[in-house]
Amino acid sequence: MNRFAVGLLLAALPIAVVAQQPAKPPQAQPPASSTTTFPAGTYVVRMQDGSVLEVTFASGTYNALSDGQPVAAGKYTTKGNQIVVSDNSQDCGNSGEGTYTWAFDGTALTFKGSQDACDTRLGIMTGYSFVKK
Helix, strand or coil: CCCCCCCHHHHHHHHHHHCCCCCCCCCCCCCCCCCCCCCCCCEEEEEECEEEEEEEEEEEEEEECCCCCCEEEEEEECCCCCEHHHHHHHHCCCCCCEEEEEEECCCCEEEEEEECCCCCHHHHHHHCCCEEE
């Protein structure tokens, strides 16, 4: 074999080896709309009776206004997609905490399932979408 043929063989060998290796399976990617960090911010909730709630989640606290008037203030903690809330609203008083699973699609924040003794909070949290303002 002459030098030219050996050179071509050596140049083509890495290409042939790479071509024979199996392709790596694609990595599973989370849906584009998922997030693992609770999306703090201000949200609008349009109630069935026509009233509008504006709820602001910030730094472990939240405030709710109904048509511009304060209706609840409370605290929240999150871990993964779980949120635990408590508040001082007239409806919930000393009912304790509510535990929910949250999801955010980039526009709307929704809450599912619950352990909550406050029926009013349970109805609002699970019955409506909280739309990012």
